Amino acid sequence: MCETPGFVPRQAAGREVKCANPECLVPIFTAPAGKSASKPDESVSAADDDTQAGGKGTLIALMLLVAAGAAGGGFWYFNNIPPETSEPGITAGNVQSGFGPTDTPAVVSATPPENNPVKAASDVPPKEESDGISIALIRKQAPGLMIAAAQEREDNRSKPFCRQLTAEFFASVGQVDQALAELKQLTQVGPDLPHLHITTLVDLWQHKQGSAPASPGPQLNEAVQRSSNLTATDPFAVDVIQALGCALVASGQTALAETTIQRLWTPGLAQRLRLDQLQCRQSGTFTLSANNTWPVSLDDESNPEPLLIAGLVAAGHSEAALAWARRKTTLSERSELIVAWAVGMKTKAEAAAVEKLSTSLADEDPAIRAVVLARMAFVDAAAKSPTASESITLATQALESCVAPRVVSLGEIKQLYRTAIDDVSRWRLKAQAQADLIGALNLSGQLEKARKLFHDALASARSLGPGRDDIAQRLKSTRSQGNAGLIQQMKSSLELTSDDAALQAGQQYVKKCQEWLTLADQRARYLDQIHRWGIAHGLGSESWKDIRERGLTGDLSIRDPFTSSTLPSFLFLSFQAAGNTNATGLMNQFLPAGLPIDTNEQLRLRTGTALSSGDLQAVVQAVRADSNARRDRDSRFARRRILFELVGIAASSEYPQRALTLVASIRDPRLAIWQEEAYLLLAAQLAANGRHAIAWKYATNGNRKPTERVALITGLLEGLNSLAPQTAPGT
Template structure:
């Protein structure tokens, strides 16, 4: 296509209908010349100048904006602030993406500016951060004392003085006439008799009864709050978690249809967290199983299993979802699915131990976290998920299936711990039913040793009160233990064995024996038989001594490897007959790796032994502990005893001796260990905190907890206190404690557990009203609401009683 050309300036013109040239103004038909004169001479002069000066850069012709029809104003580059995924100490201002609801973090300076969502999959990542809420400064308070107020006060006093003067000078009032006499009962019993002392309407002898709560209306209010909170964008830690909690609440209330609607909302979020559906689907499976619909229960379990592939391997959420689904699979006799789900997520760390305990009290329906320490002492399990799953399935009444699951477990240690969980569940079921526990209730399982069997029976003792039956069982266990052989303590292996890795510490048999001895010691200690208790403590330590060398020996080995590399490498070269330098270095690295693994085993041993000595003080065995200390001074022991006293327990032991009023022991201990008087006892702080918690003095508890890190003693310590306070104190005190908790996750669990406990106490209305005054987050509200619904469906407190008319009285 050819373009029209201006006859004057020879420029190409795009528009076919234009009559004048847009460049020079000349008529396109040639009838008139250009309105803007053309200067060819200037161009020629510029060309000549350009030729005479080749080194100078020619200036580009500048065209006016008004004369250029193609001129488009370029957009200035935008400065977009990218938000961070996680908050830091300085970057902690939360900004929620309006597109994908992802939380991002920046400084407060990003308010009102364009920011970029940290989610790489966000469809519209650029948005403007909301402005900060401006808090208007309060108006300065006027002074209380002003001239006007002073004048008014003086005037009031003067007028009062005048009134009093005239009142005093009034003449005496005349004596009033006597009134009518008292009403005399003429024998007409139809007149209601009133006892002014018992039925005074102004000061009643008994407080008026609270009006009954409309449970159905209350439930609707709770569910509406849950739905609104799940849709809330600001101050919402996790929308998927809100949906999970809401689904669980509907299931607890028997409304599976609405529960499924909540689960369908996950798909709209598109956050890759569909494994949050596992627990609700497992609960739906339990609901079907309760009705006898095994096919529907299996269908729910299948759907939950499809999401388990995305379930993390570690973390509290992984534990709780795995236990919820695992116990359902056991009840459905799908043992291999349960075993595979659990074994890949077993962990001995505190997070798994704590999450497993929480899962146990949830799955059992008791929510009694603090009371769980009465029957499940704080001792670390090697397979906490399997233990919690076996207990949860057995406590629901599926004992036969649980026994079959234990037989399907392949790992001997895991099998032993599952048997202990089974035994604990049977003991608690017997107590709930008011019947005696029978030792023949434990199933015969291939691969279970006598140590495993007696460890399970010792676990049963923790649930039983001291009576003839429990004494008989303890004697039976002690008799069996008396025949066990005491193994030799572990030592550092020979030089060549370290290189070859030819060593093994702590057999499964010895670990079970150590735990069984410790459980029996606890039973005797709480029963007041402290000498027997310490005897079994010492026996337990004999078995823990097989789990690794002493800490001192392991430290010496590691120090030797670090300081004498050349000597060790040369010795390895001679023994292995190697000459190449690279092979020498490889041999040394292997030796060092094995030495470090030995040091790890030694650390695990001393950690376990420190925990054992720590709980002995809680069990009131300070005098026996001190006697062991005295014996160590006369004849030093070769184990970790002295190091444990020095590093962790000297102040606790001193406090225990003072509490037992053993002044002689206190003086002797301070003479041998004067530094113990300078430290702060964690045991003393725990005891003082327990006293303050029982008294509801939250402020002093917080002050004490700042001075000492009680989480080293128990990671669930704040959640335990929350449960205890909810059992003993009012709603305001409970909520004050929860608001000050450090862990957000534990805080949410506390709202749930306290909701259950307050509801079962009959305090649902004041608890609900108290929470409305608090600034609860969306997840906090959903957690609270789940607890309230679970409480309402597990108590008869709010059922209205129908009063029958008494004989001799007419029904109104």
Template sequence: MDLPTCPACKQSVLDDDAVDCPFCGAPLKGGAAPARPAPAARGSAPAAPGKPAPAKPGAATGSKSSAGGSATGKSAATPAGPAEDDPFGVDPSIAANAIPVSPTPGAGKSIEVTCPMCETKGYVSPKAAGKMVKCCNPKCMVPLFSGPPLPKKEVVVKEQPKKKLPWLYIAGGVGFAVIAGVSIWFMQDQGISELPPSENVYVPGQGNSNGMNSGDEGTQTTQATTPQKTQPDANSARDDLTKQALSRILEVSSNIRQERKPMWRRLAITAYTFANEPQKAREQLNLLEKATNQSPYEGIPPLVAMAWRSAGNAGEMQKTVEEALALAEKLPPRGRFATEAALGLAPLLVLAGKADQAHALLAEHRSEAPLEQFAAAMRISIEDHSFNLDRPYIGRSVGYWQFPLETGVTLSLAAHGRWDEALGWANQLTDAVARTEARTAWAESLLHSSGANADAKVLERARSVGTDMNPAGQARLLARLAAVRAEQGDRAGAAQLLSEAGTILKSFPKSESIVVEGAKPLLDLKLPDANSLKQMALAAADVACVQARTGDRAAMEQVELALRLAGAIGPAINPTQERRRQVGDTAKIGAELKKALALKKDDEIRRAVTQYKLKLSEVEGAAANRFQIETVVLQAAANAGLHSQVWDVLERYDRKPAKEHQPLIATHLSYLVAQRFAEAGDAGRSDEIQQAVQSRVDPADPEIIKLVVEHLLATGDVARCVARLNGAVTPNGHLHETVLRLATRLAQSGKNVEAVTFSNSISDPTLKEECLYFTAVGAAIKGAGPAYWKAAKDVGLGPNESTAVGAGLVVGLNQTAAQ
């Protein structure tokens, strides 16, 4: 039938007796106008996200022209809803009413608008203000958006006498209010859509699809009543979840702030890549690489993922690497993202025969030591497909990596099975320590990947990289291989390797701690080669830790050896700091030097004071180096089960005279030892130690904070854990890895609600999105995608956070499917 149409807004009016338009309030004049499709949202609740709008019944078969009065004789089809298989489909009735945007300014079209999806600029007339408009880019994926509102003008309206409304209007108004309220209730659901039941979700490595953790409701019932799912069922569930996640990513795109749009595109490209939608990934990548974009280098991480996925096609891989390399030229020289992007691209450059460019790229984008450690840990967890930072890393058994970026490249290549290229990279490193560390990590990774059934040839190949190493490097290599064999159950093989390492340690020079008293001895002090002593100390500590874990009682002997080697690097830190405090009194130092050196002339005294200050700076560096190595050695020993012996060492050092006093007891080591006592069941000793050192430790020390937040998370106090981290995280990166490690711990243990809550509570926006992304990937890999998505929906994430979750789920599901 023909419905009245408002001459102002062109909307169809259902009430034949209406005098004014219920939509815009304009008076209805004249007869019925040709019927137009009503907007899908009018008169009914909207369809659930991701589902097509239901078709309206009763399609019209014909209509009469109000102008000419003759029948058309043609059937008018009911407006179709979105396509069933299009998660981003828009009801054609809405698109039909949208005002087209002109690509160029013209008569009456002077207001510039920018499409929030494709960023194409166009022009509309003032009449389009606040109304739905359509992008002028025919390739735009989401072309509909609202026009900019015009400034409101206050209009004084004379009060009209009230009129009694007919009961018909009152009833109609009530009905309209009810419908509008229901519609608003549905539309306010900004969280992620409900997922298919958990039994339909793809689970890696299993024929069935029941991948929910044992704590989820309905698991036992499903196991008892649901037959085993076939692979097509699992694939269908995975595809459905992927489609919904992609829909959510696109849905929130218009709410992303302009300065955050490049980050959104980076995640969208990554999601499209893993969802095998290369055309959509390329569209977003082209937008990211536009000349007007201020951060096109955001495309490097997804290009790195594309390159690894196309590793079977050498030509395609080479092309992708070249594109990423071109974007790398636009990276800022410093900054966390620059370091992470450079480390991601470097292994691909090695495979492409561009090792020199890989070296140059890493050298150009160095960061603070904690940020480099974090970048390497993240990259390795991405390349080995675990997305889990809560695990021991190869090469960090005693202290952190000494060359995290170079070792990170080695382990990234090894994670992809590129053993020859990884060893080639390690062998051509020019720094001897970097070369030894990278080769040792390569050998440990090779033996570890071979499993418990590794034959003698694998072990021999791993050992062969130490042929030209110095004794410290050889001892540490043997210790690491022994640790792997012990973990694989070959205790006899581990004991043999440890015996060989112990023989090498006996060849180390006898060393004693440096003690300096007086100005003249300090000037005469000749410091040894600190680097060689450091490597020997770390080797002895590595051997000690493996011995401790295998029950060898000689472990503490190697710890003491490591401490003696460290002590030979420089004097204790307390007397050195006291010397520094005296430097301000030049007259006093000059008098001491005059007497000690029998100086007579003022020029000689001034030169001696200058030499003294320079020498003191050198000695201070050696003292700090010694202190740091002793801390690393004792921390590793405490973590290996020698916490009781470590506490004895701390007390012994604290009792030494002023000239040898080393305040190790005032560091985080005391709290670490206390924590290990508590874990061993000795709560009394733990409390006693904490009370003894409480006034001497610095609560703002990042190492102390790490121990505190570990304890808070272990006791289930997520809120206080996050609050402590938010108050301590700084741009220098000291606690960044800790934040992501704790987040992934929650996800890996199946605590999806806690993982989402923890991640979403982090105040640093970049860290927050990384936590959500990594935990979503981890949950999807473990088959807990539905539980994670529901937890994210219940929290109510913002657009950036929703994008991180959606991209993480897509990557986790489809990465697993490809393996």
């Protein structure tokens, strides 16, 4: 079942059907029942149909009005948004500059105060005792309940899903016969889903390895065979990359691992969200964090290989992991994987890990050493480790050996034409290391050093290339004059006499401008990420100073495109949420009107405030309103990520029951798979925090659907297993 629209005959309602999408992860599911006379439950998507409720006459009249006013009013509308149609609390109207009133809270409850908002069902702090629900009891009864849930027909969205999770559980604890029995059942209920066997087969292979060096085996060979028809667009592809990739690298089949990853990985929103879920499960946090204790990636690109490296180290294959990381030749790729290896080694807390890390870094480029040591410092600071101070010192010293910042000045046409474009990898890595160290310094209370380093990091980012506005304007001007104008310009600027030579020089000039534009885009992305990271670490005032100096200047050669991004809005929302009216007043005074709004951050703050007050109805209403306003793919996945974050926040709060109630409140059928994924992470987080009784009671309640129960129990068992270190193969 996925989000692919389709038609289900009335007689198929309530029965198992097959999804029309050939790439659906779980194509066999139970079709929703037909409409009943009773009023449907309110859901996040309930308002999706509200816009279609009006009569055709009204719709036609509106279309005529829109058509009549489109030509004359289109430009006015997009540049002059009336205050009464804007979101409360952050207005971009034509009445004033900036983002609107400074005395309006950034986060406005979706429920008026007089409406008595619905609170969480169990809005009292949980008792410390487990009401007789012991971990031993859960471990004993859980497998039977999972099998029973997989056998249920009523309200069972996907029997294959239930069988898959049950088989994976038995394989993970070494119960081979039970795992094989579940795989047999999986074949019967999902004969056209061979890839759902892969993770279980890999676990069975790993169980057979013991302490001996890993080697190929029949289960691993079968897993490879079952992956042959899987495509990169399949939602399960990320899971297969992680499980099968680790096994292939550990068993020495690196070439096959390489081709498998290349075949199954396609960067995208769905893949990135799934990758982050697997990462938080592997790390044992079980929550998608949005706070400043989660490392930042300035590249803002997803890559499955760091998670694969971490999995190899956790399974005891650190040598294979390091060799896999070192196969990369580019500094950026190599540093990313060595960082993952180093953090994994530190997590294992072995006595020889520090010495091994030092030895391994000795021959690496200074930029790579700086990135690794800065990430280690950040990890130590986030964990409040007693070694944080020493780690910060080592990272600071490593940065001193990195390349110095530069000023990229293109000058006139002759200078731009003759200036060579250097490899900027070392500036990128230096900026990344500085960003991690900024976080480490802030988390360690060294705010003044963090402020200075923030501006140093911005200088490193500006070393990547020219300002985007400058090079974009040059390229636009060159293209607008045509070949004849370009030839004359090259003749004049480069002192050429031949038309052919001038045309060839002009083509090289345009190509070089395009290359500079690519670097300018990288510069803009890095600056944006560093600013947001600094704001998250309390450096909002420093960020505003830089935005004002470099984003509002009239000097095109040094101007950065801040006002065309949502960065000013992000900063404004941060100030507003903190009640800093002086800062919001200054921003409104100096910024131009009509700047883009960071709607993701706006939704995150609004729902977070509602959640903290226990107003779950307001959370649901805010998400529903956003889903009506923004229907693009990026926004859909942004909402899902925010919901994951909210669930994790609620689970770690004084009122964890709110998390369960929140997940249950999302009744959109299109989010059924998200709901099960959220239940799994939530139950694991509760169990890892010693709140297993709450999750167990909820999972075993008679109102749970089979797939929900299996997901909850799977998460519970994962969370409990994270409490005690497991003996891994190869250790």
